[in-house]
Structure formats: C-alpha cells, structure tokens
Amino acid sequence: MSQASTQKYEDAQTETITTTQQRWEDLRQQIADGLHSTHCRANSNTTKTLETASFLYALIELLSESDLISVEALDERKRQVIKRLKRRYEDDRMGVLLQNPQLDKYSFDRTAQIDCENRVHLCKTSCCRLPFALSEQDLEERVVHWNLAIPYMIEQREDGYCVHVDKCTQACSIYEQRPMPCRGYDCRNDKRIWLDFENRIPNPAVERSDWLQFISENSAE
Numbered sequence: 001m002s003q004a005s006t007q008k009y010e011d012a013q014t015e016t017i018t019t020t021q022q023r024w025e026d027l028r029q030q031i032a033d034g035l036h037s038t039h040c041r042a043n044s045n046t047t048k049t050l051e052t053a054s055f056l057y058a059l060i061e062l063l064s065e066s067d068l069i070s071v072e073a074l075d076e077r078k079r080q081v082i083k084r085l086k087r088r089y090e091d092d093r094m095g096v097l098l099q100n101p102q103l104d105k106y107s108f109d110r111t112a113q114i115d116c117e118n119r120v121h122l123c124k125t126s127c128c129r130l131p132f133a134l135s136e137q138d139l140e141e142r143v144v145h146w147n148l149a150i151p152y153m154i155e156q157r158e159d160g161y162c163v164h165v166d167k168c169t170q171a172c173s174i175y176e177q178r179p180m181p182c183r184g185y186d187c188r189n190d191k192r193i194w195l196d197f198e199n200r201i202p203n204p205a206v207e208r209s210d211w212l213q214f215i216s217e218n219s220a221e
C-alpha cells in the first residue's frame with residue numbers, strides 16, 4: 001500500500017471512529033434527557049401526592065367527625081373527580097402515554113386505500129409527522145423507537161418526521177411492524193393535510209417545517 005493510500009485508509013478509519021463516537025454520545029444524551037425528565041416528573045409527582053394526601057386525609061377526618069359527609073357519597077364523588085383530573089394529567093404529560101384502546105395491529109384489515117405514490121409531492125408525507133403513542137405490543141416487539149423523553153410517543157427526527165421514514169425515499173423502514181395508528185390513519189378528511197382531497201389541493205401549511213405547530217397554534221385562535 002502506498003503512503004497516500006495508507007493515509008487515506010487511516011483518515012477513513014478516524015472518520016468512522018468519530019462518527020461512532022458521535023452516535024454513542026447522541027444516544028447517551030437521549031438516555032440522560034429521558035432519565036432527567038423521568039426523575040423530575042417522579043419527584044414532582046411524589047411531592048404533589050404527599051401534599052394532596054395530607055390535605056385530603058385531614059379534611060375527610062374533620063368532615064367525617066362532624067357527620068358532614070358519608071363514605072358512600074365520598075366514593076361516588078371521588079369517581080367523578082378522577083375522570084375530570086385524568087384528562088388534565090394526560091395533557092400535562094404526568095403519566096405514561098400508551099395507545100388506548102390496545103388493539104392487535106396484525107388483525108387490523110381496514111387500512112384506507114390511498115394512492116400515496118401520486119400524492120407525496122403534494123402532501124409531503126405529512127402523515128409521518130403526526131405524533132402518537134405506541135402500544136404494549138409495539139414495546140414488546142422492540143422494533144419501533146419511542147421518544148425516551150416522552151414515553152411512549154413515537155420517536156421523531158428534528159424535522160418532525162418519524163425516525164423510521166427514509167429521508168430520501170420517504171419509505172417506511174419498519175413497514176411490516178408499523179404501529180396501529182399508521183395502519184388505521186386516514187388522511188382524506190384531515191384538513192391539516194388536505195383542503196380538498198378529491199381535487200388534490202393540500203393545505204399550504206404542509207410546506208412548513210413547523211407544520212403541526214403552526215396548524216395547532218392557528219386553529220386555537
């Protein structure tokens with residue numbers, strides 16, 4: 001091997017090592033972010049739970065001693081309040097997000113028949129930018145990646161696309177194991193993507209890199 005070839009080989013080796021190190025560093029950072037997020041939530045939840053429990057037990061004891069409430073009435077009201085609070089907790093991401101209901105994705109056979117290949121230049125494959133929670137089935141398979149910082153939401157790239165979508169071809173790299181929402185989603189009436197599906201008029205916002213955020217901020221007005 002000539003000196004130039006040896007140098008080229010060594011440079012290539014160095015580049016490979018640097019890329020591998022960078023990948024490990026990115027992975028380590030993701031895990032650290034995920035753990036940090038988990039610890040913060042756990043700590044915050046524990047503090048709130050302790051505070052709430054002390055307050056409630058004190059209140060119930062006082063009310064019960066004064067014959068102002070019955071256990072039956074308390075249980076019934078508790079069921080109603082839980083329903084109300086559950087939604088708020090989910091919005092605040094205080095719990096783990098999982099698909100609900102949990103369905104067997106391999107039994108699902110009602111996938112919408114859409115000519116995606118003739119439309120991706122218009123819709124920008126925006127269906128692959130939609131966030132969703134995975135199922136226990138997905139987690140057990142260990143094929144689909146979830147966002148370590150927001151368990152168990154699908155992992156998305158910085159550009160908002162699912163990590164399993166090929167950047168060049170837009171093809172799904174885990175098609176056979178793709179999650180239930182990918183199988184069941186139907187874009188035809190989703191105005192975030194199509195203003196008029198039949199006439200192939202996309203929502204102009206799909207051109208934006210912050211498409212989903214833009215849509216949700218503007219529809220909230």
Ligand code: SF4
Pocket residue numbers: 114115116119120123124125126127128187188193
């Ligand atoms: S948004 Fe609709 S048309 Fe476009 S790739 Fe997704 S499913 Fe196909």
